[in-house]
Amino acid sequence: MEEHVPxxxxxxxxxxxxxxxLGEKVIETIKGFGAEGIEYxxxxxxxxxxxxxxxxxxxxxxRRLIKAIDFxxxxxxxxxxxxxxxxxCNRCVEVCPRNVxxxxxxxxxxxxMIEELAVPMTAVQALKSLYDHGHAVYTTGREARxxxxxPEKPPTTDSDxxxxxxxxxxxxxTKLPELGLFPMS
Amino acid sequence: MKYGLFLGCNISFNRPxxxxxxxxxxxxxxxxxxxxxxxxxxxxxxxxxSVDTIAWCxxxxxxxxxxxxxxxxxxxxxxxxxxxxxxxxxxxxNDAETMREVNEILKKIGKEYKGKSKCRHVAWVxxxxxxxxxxxxxxxxxxDDIVIAVQPGCHFLWPSKVLPDREEDPFNPVVLxxxxxxxxxxxxxxxxxxxxxxxxxxKSTNQEKxxxxxxxxxxxxxxxxxxxxxxxxxxxxxxxxxEAQEMLRKRGEIDFSIPVLHYVQLLALCMGFDPxxxxxxxxxxRDEIISKxxxxxxx
Numbered sequence: 212m213e214e215h216v217p218x219x220x221x222x223x224x225x226x227x228x229x230x231x232x233l234g235e236k237v238i239e240t241i242k243g244f245g246a247e248g249i250e251y252x253x254x255x256x257x258x259x260x261x262x263x264x265x266x267x268x269x270x271x272x273x274r275r276l277i278k279a280i281d282f283x284x285x286x287x288x289x290x291x292x293x294x295x296x297x298x299x300c301n302r303c304v305e306v307c308p309r310n311v312x313x314x315x316x317x318x319x320x321x322x323x324m325i326e327e328l329a330v331p332m333t334a335v336q337a338l339k340s341l342y343d344h345g346h347a348v349y350t351t352g353r354e355a356r357x358x359x360x361x362p363e364k365p366p367t368t369d370s371d372x373x374x375x376x377x378x379x380x381x382x383x384x385t386k387l388p389e390l391g392l393f394p395m396s
Numbered sequence: 397m398k399y400g401l402f403l404g405c406n407i408s409f410n411r412p413x414x415x416x417x418x419x420x421x422x423x424x425x426x427x428x429x430x431x432x433x434x435x436x437x438x439x440x441x442x443x444x445x446s447v448d449t450i451a452w453c454x455x456x457x458x459x460x461x462x463x464x465x466x467x468x469x470x471x472x473x474x475x476x477x478x479x480x481x482x483x484x485x486x487x488x489x490n491d492a493e494t495m496r497e498v499n500e501i502l503k504k505i506g507k508e509y510k511g512k513s514k515c516r517h518v519a520w521v522x523x524x525x526x527x528x529x530x531x532x533x534x535x536x537x538x539x540d541d542i543v544i545a546v547q548p549g550c551h552f553l554w555p556s557k558v559l560p561d562r563e564e565d566p567f568n569p570v571v572l573x574x575x576x577x578x579x580x581x582x583x584x585x586x587x588x589x590x591x592x593x594x595x596x597x598x599k600s601t602n603q604e605k606x607x608x609x610x611x612x613x614x615x616x617x618x619x620x621x622x623x624x625x626x627x628x629x630x631x632x633x634x635x636x637x638x639e640a641q642e643m644l645r646k647r648g649e650i651d652f653s654i655p656v657l658h659y660v661q662l663l664a665l666c667m668g669f670d671p672x673x674x675x676x677x678x679x680x681x682r683d684e685i686i687s688k689x690x691x692x693x694x695x
Contacts, residue, residue, distance in 0.1 A: 245449045263592040267605035296601035299441040300550035300592055301479070305566060314555075321446040330446075333600045337442045341455075345436035347443045348405035355409070359416040359673045365408040366431040374434025377505040381458060384501045385451035387444065 216279065216287045225283035237285045244319035251309040252277045258303035258313040269293040273303050273313035276320060289329035294320040325390060339393045342382055344368065345375050397525055399471035400432035400463040402481070402515060405440070406631040407474055410677075414473050414631060417664035417674040418518060424534055424667065425526045432462045432470065438477040442597055445480065449487065453494055454501045456484030457509035461502065464513035473518045473660055475551035475630035476596070479559070481515035486558035517552060519629040519659055520561035523571050528578045535666040538580035538695050542688065545584060545623035545654075546572045547613075547637060549630035550592055572629055575659055579666050584621040588613045595636035610640035611649060618652050625685050626656045634658050642679040655682040665689050 229236050241249055256274050259265045264272040271279065271293040279288060294317045303313035324330060337347040345368025353363040364370035368378055379395075382388075388395050407414045422429050436459060437443065444451040460481060463470045472478050488495040489511050502508055522531060553559075553566040563569045567590060573583045592598070594609030614637065617623055628634050638656040645653065657665075657675060664674035671686045 263594070263598060263609060267594075267598070267602075267608055269602075269605070292601050295442075295446075296598045296605075297441075298550065298592060298596040298598050299445075299479070301554035302550065304555040305553075318441075318445060322448060325447055331601065334442050334446060337440070338444070338447070341437050341439060341443045346405040346408065347437045347440045348409060350409045355677055356412045359413045359676055361412050361416055365403055365412075365415070366433045366435070367403060367408060368434060368436045369408070371434045374436070377434070377507075378436050378455070378458065380505050381454055381501055382444075382451070384504055385444065385454060386448040387451060390447065 215290065216284055220282060220284070222282065229283045233285070237280050237283045240285070240323060241280050241316065241319045244322040246312065246316040246319035248309070248311045249277060249280065249316050252281075252311045253309060254278060255308065257306045257308060258311075261302045261306055263298055263300060264293060264296055269296055273317060277311070277313065277316055280316070285323075288320070289324055289327055292331065294318070294324065295331050295334060325392075330392070335392050338387070342379060342393070342395060345378050397426055398428040398430065398468050399516065399521065400466065400468050401429040402432060402435060402438075402459065402470040402472040402477055404472060404474040404477040404631065405437050406635065410635060411631055411658070413673065413675055413677045414634070414658045414660060417658070417660040417669070418473055420664050420669045420674055421534075421660060421667055425522070425530060427521065427526065429471075430466060430468060435459050435462055438480040440476050440480060442600070450494065450497050450501070452480075453484045453488050453498045456481050457488065457498050457502060458505070458507060460485060460513050460515065461507050461509040464509060469513050470515040471518050471521050472515055473629070473631060473658060475517070475549045476632060478515055478517045479551035482560060483558045485511065485514055514560045516560055517629065519552070519571055519575060522663070523575060524561065528574065531575070531663065532578050535579055535663070536668040536695060537666045537689050539666065539689065540580055540692070542581050542625060542685070543584055543621060543623045544576045544581040544625050544627050545586055545617040545621045546576060546589065547593065547626055547628040547630070547633050548572045548590065549628055549633040552629050553590065572627065572659060576627055576662070579662065584623065586616050586620040588616040593633045593636045594640065595632040599636065606636075607640055607644060610636055611644055613637070614641055614644070614650060614654065617654065623654055624688070626654050627659055627662055628656065629659050631658065638678050638680045653680055655680055655685045657682070
């Protein structure tokens with residue numbers, strides 16, 4: 212795996228890599244992960260003008276990520292955390308004049324990265340917590356609920372074993388088990 | 397008016413005073429709540445939406461189906477739940493193949509989602525279904541002389557095409573401001589009103605950058621509105637602006653303190669409910685603003 216995007220991008224190398232090694236264009240891979248509109252992008256920059264990631268200085272925010280994918284850059288981006296910092300605010304979707312849906316590009320990149328295990332532990336922990344408890348955010352301490360006069364357990368999978376098992380069966384029937392992120396028995 | 401109360405993780409475990417508030421105010425406003433037993437995480441962005449579209453929609457559809465089975469819509473006080481469930485529904489309604497694949501999975505647990513039930517946001521239910529008049533009548537205290545800066549939050553506004561209720565101009569939102577004004581508050585606009593608070597994935601990826609956004613917003617509120625109170629419709633914005641503010645004070649980066657409430661908490665306080673129950677969890681102190689509301693604001 213390359214560690215970062217090189218200073219000079221060799222388009223011939225990337226073109227050959229797509230044909231000979233990957234067997235498909237990176238942009239096609241990303242479309243397959245849900246970013247069907249990516250090729251409508253004309254690099255106008257409306258999305259990056261309002262992106263919280265661009266504001267705070269993350270490197271591969273929406274417009275730049277789209278350009279990199281268009282060039283055929285892929286593995287070189289796997290060490291970058293930008294897609295995992297996306298807050299899914301969807302401002303970019305609202306302002307895009309070409310229906311690119313840049314949010315789906317960020318998330319398609321996540322979906323590609325997770326297949327390569329280029330995923331932060333916080334995301335794995337959230338997925339495991341969803342599977343174990345039915346909640347991505349979960350605490351065992353219930354002082355807060357007791358303090359405000361509510362039952363210790365909310366009326367969710369937390370207090371309903373049958374519903375939790377239902378959710379687990381559902382998750383085992385998705386793509387999640389194939390990824391091998393954590394045991395799902 | 398009957399809805400299934402969709403709690404979400406943050407409100408269930410971190411901010412149950414928001415749950416207590418919504419449960420307190422609803423009956424007096426003619427809103428009946430069903431518990432939607434067995435509901436799960438919406439799913440939030442960092443979980444299955446990051447894995448696969450079908451998995452995202454399947455978890456969302458199971459939650460939506462809990463309402464659909466009873467012939468009711470869902471209502472939530474969390475912006476993330478609102479947008480994740482709305483976007484999943486939009487995908488299913490606009491792509492027959494996605495809907496078919498999701499229902500194949502749901503069939504294995506004896507469920508089906510037809511696309512009828514949707515998830516509403518509690519602020520919209522209050523604004524549209526309950527109405528400003530009824531809210532005004534239900535309030536025992538008036539927010540005279542209280543200045544509010546609102547934080548609608550990203551997922552209350554965008555992408556507007558997937559949301560069941562839409563602001564006329566999502567870049568100049570009015571609903572939360574109207575809801576605060578009807579309680580008598582002086583609601584002041586500020587430049588960074590629609591900016592991101594810095595919560596969510598940005599925070600779990602880079603705390604420094606997350607605080608940077610929170611600080612920009614808080615300083616703007618301080619400078620342009622001198623607000624007594626920040627009011628939000630989002631449980632994530634609530635936690636971020638309350639907790640990051642305290643951390644910024646501890647780090648010596650800001651020297652002021654502005655309490656933060658979810659709108660349903662503010663409403664519950666105005667309706668006379670016990671502050672310990674409906675607004676008892678925070679790190680940025682609320683005592684002063686609560687006393688001001690309760691002691692000096694009687695109609």
